[in-house]
Amino acid sequence: MKIIIPIKRVLDPYTQARVNKQTEQVDLTNAKMAMNPFCEIAVEEALTLKESGAATETIAVSIGTDKTVDTLRTALAMGVDRAIFIKTESELDLQPLHVGKILANIIKREEAELIIMGKQAVDNDNNQTGQILSGLLDYSLGTFISQFDLSSDASSVEVSREIDSGIETRKLNLPAIVTVDLRLNEPRYASLPNIMKARSKPLETIELDSLGIDTSPRIKVISVVESGTKDRASKQISSAEELFSELNQMGVL
Amino acid sequence: MSALILIELNGSEVNACSRAAITAASQLSDSIDALVLTNDASNSASVSKLAGINSVKMIVDDALENANVEVASKLIADAMSGYKYLVSGSSTYSKNILPRVGALLDVQPISDVCEIKSNNTFVRPLYAGNIMATVESSDDTIIMTVRATAFEHSGDGGSAEVEVLSSTIPESNSTFISLQESQSERPELTTAARIVSGGRGLGSKENFALIEQLADKLDAAVGASRAAVDAGFISNDYQVGQTGKVVAPQLYLAVGISGAIQHLAGMKDSQVIVVINNDPDAPMSRMADLVWQTDLFGALKELNEYQV
Numbered sequence: 001m002k003i004i005i006p007i008k009r010v011l012d013p014y015t016q017a018r019v020n021k022q023t024e025q026v027d028l029t030n031a032k033m034a035m036n037p038f039c040e041i042a043v044e045e046a047l048t049l050k051e052s053g054a055a056t057e058t059i060a061v062s063i064g065t066d067k068t069v070d071t072l073r074t075a076l077a078m079g080v081d082r083a084i085f086i087k088t089e090s091e092l093d094l095q096p097l098h099v100g101k102i103l104a105n106i107i108k109r110e111e112a113e114l115i116i117m118g119k120q121a122v123d124n125d126n127n128q129t130g131q132i133l134s135g136l137l138d139y140s141l142g143t144f145i146s147q148f149d150l151s152s153d154a155s156s157v158e159v160s161r162e163i164d165s166g167i168e169t170r171k172l173n174l175p176a177i178v179t180v181d182l183r184l185n186e187p188r189y190a191s192l193p194n195i196m197k198a199r200s201k202p203l204e205t206i207e208l209d210s211l212g213i214d215t216s217p218r219i220k221v222i223s224v225v226e227s228g229t230k231d232r233a234s235k236q237i238s239s240a241e242e243l244f245s246e247l248n249q250m251g252v253l
Numbered sequence: 254m255s256a257l258i259l260i261e262l263n264g265s266e267v268n269a270c271s272r273a274a275i276t277a278a279s280q281l282s283d284s285i286d287a288l289v290l291t292n293d294a295s296n297s298a299s300v301s302k303l304a305g306i307n308s309v310k311m312i313v314d315d316a317l318e319n320a321n322v323e324v325a326s327k328l329i330a331d332a333m334s335g336y337k338y339l340v341s342g343s344s345t346y347s348k349n350i351l352p353r354v355g356a357l358l359d360v361q362p363i364s365d366v367c368e369i370k371s372n373n374t375f376v377r378p379l380y381a382g383n384i385m386a387t388v389e390s391s392d393d394t395i396i397m398t399v400r401a402t403a404f405e406h407s408g409d410g411g412s413a414e415v416e417v418l419s420s421t422i423p424e425s426n427s428t429f430i431s432l433q434e435s436q437s438e439r440p441e442l443t444t445a446a447r448i449v450s451g452g453r454g455l456g457s458k459e460n461f462a463l464i465e466q467l468a469d470k471l472d473a474a475v476g477a478s479r480a481a482v483d484a485g486f487i488s489n490d491y492q493v494g495q496t497g498k499v500v501a502p503q504l505y506l507a508v509g510i511s512g513a514i515q516h517l518a519g520m521k522d523s524q525v526i527v528v529i530n531n532d533p534d535a536p537m538s539r540m541a542d543l544v545w546q547t548d549l550f551g552a553l554k555e556l557n558e559y560q561v
Contacts, residue, residue, distance in 0.1 A: 017380040128352035135356025140426040218361035
């Protein structure tokens with residue numbers, strides 16, 4: 001069984017996003033980039049399945065300009081077998097529907113029956129691509145999963161989903177797409193020997209234009225502003241009595 | 254230009270985020286219908302009472318008891334014929350289903366709308382809410398989820414007609430096995446007026462009970478940071494933050510939470526923020542209206558014993 005892991009290169013999650021005041025867009029010039037943390041969890045889960053013998057091959061896929069290769073090399077260094085790089089000539093504002101169509105094309109070509117991906121990317125926070133992909137391919141779908149158990153005959157998976165009311169467990173027949181949540185596993189770090197080895201692993205480049213997919217934006221970002229967290233004029237208190245008295249005055253009790 | 258609201262039910266009651274969706278849709282359209290997928294026809298009662306709804310469209314089938322996304326997305330896509338907007342509250346229920354509806358209708362959905370600027374222009378958060386983007390959709394049909402904290406919750410007072418749609422329920426490739434539901438007598442986290450939230454500083458599940466005790470004293474909901482959830486102090490559905498729940502109560506009391514950026518994203522719009530922590534440099538303290546810099550166990554003991 002082949003597993004495809006779509007991954008995304010994003011602004012390092014421990015870095016503050018900045019706005020270019022002129023263009024009114026997020027400024028990623030010289031910003032530190034990293035693999036989306038949810039994608040790392042997806043890679044880890046795929047590698048665990050490969051190591052258990054349940055999967056025959058793990059394939060990471062990403063879309064972007066040449067710099068995206070760094071992110072694919074990270075996945076290869078973690079242990080993924082090979083990578084597919086969908087190359088764009090410039091920085092495109094690809095939206096989940098576009099990404100879904102591109103990935104659907106690759107998944108059909110590879111005839112992959114299991115797709116493991118992050119539940120959201122921490123840049124645009126859309127939380128959509130896995131769901132959209134499942135609709136385009138008519139695959140079964142398990143979102144926000146914190147537990148994943150493949151059946152012994154590899155025909156289905158049992159997943160636990162973190163939903164607002166608690167934990168839901170479902171059985172998905174393959175082919176299936178799962179989107180992973182934070183508590184599924186702890187992703188491994190790439191060791192130095194594996195980083196070296198990753199350089200010689202297969203990485204196939206496909207020009208986005210050759211796929212014939214319409215990527216004209218459906219949503220245009222007109223402007224962005226930093227909202228961030230505003231510091232407040234913190235008042236120091238030192239007792240329960242003082243706290244209750246303040247809260248009473250503020251009328252929030 | 255009519256709008257369809259996907260209603261989320263908690264048992265037979267309408268979820269608060271669906272009420273926010275009605276308010277949002279009322280800024281886009283003066284003809285709003287509600288769509289309910291349920292296994293129990295009697296659940297239409299609470300929906301038809303909603304103010305601002307023209308009619309209730311209901312699909313009733315046993316297969317809809319525990320929203321099966323493959324089935325639900327197909328039924329919703331079919332029901333969208335003639336509607337310009339599909340609006341739903343931002344919950345795991347809608348986030349699971351709506352993008353798949355988008356795929357079936359070739360529409361790019363818009364997540365977590367916080368403000369409506371015009372009939373196709375919306376404000377939504379990026380980067381854990383550190384950036385707010387104004388976005389314009391060029392799709393003919395607009396599908397969106399809206400933040401429950403960003404719109405008023407529409408009330409009752411209506412008496413909409415209920416129409417049962419005769420839909421063919423498609424075959425599904427997934428089956429529901431179980432739901433491990435968190436039982437709580439306390440107010441619901443996303444709609445509570447007051448929240449007492451605990452972090453890694455509590456140190457253990459046993460100590461976390463002190464947070465629950467204080468919450469009960471204040472008639473507040475219980476929240477938690479990701480660190481507290483990861484450490485197993487409390488279950489995931491109490492998590493506040495970028496990947497948990499977004500809240501904006503009148504009072505947010507944070508105990509032993511250092512304030513990771515992802516947590517702040519989930520509570521920064523709270524009206525009054527109180528921080529109890531022994532670390533004066535914690536990012537959480539800079540956001541606070543009131544800071545009690547002390548050993549949190551001493552403070553919790555004093556608060557729990559204090560006669561109001």
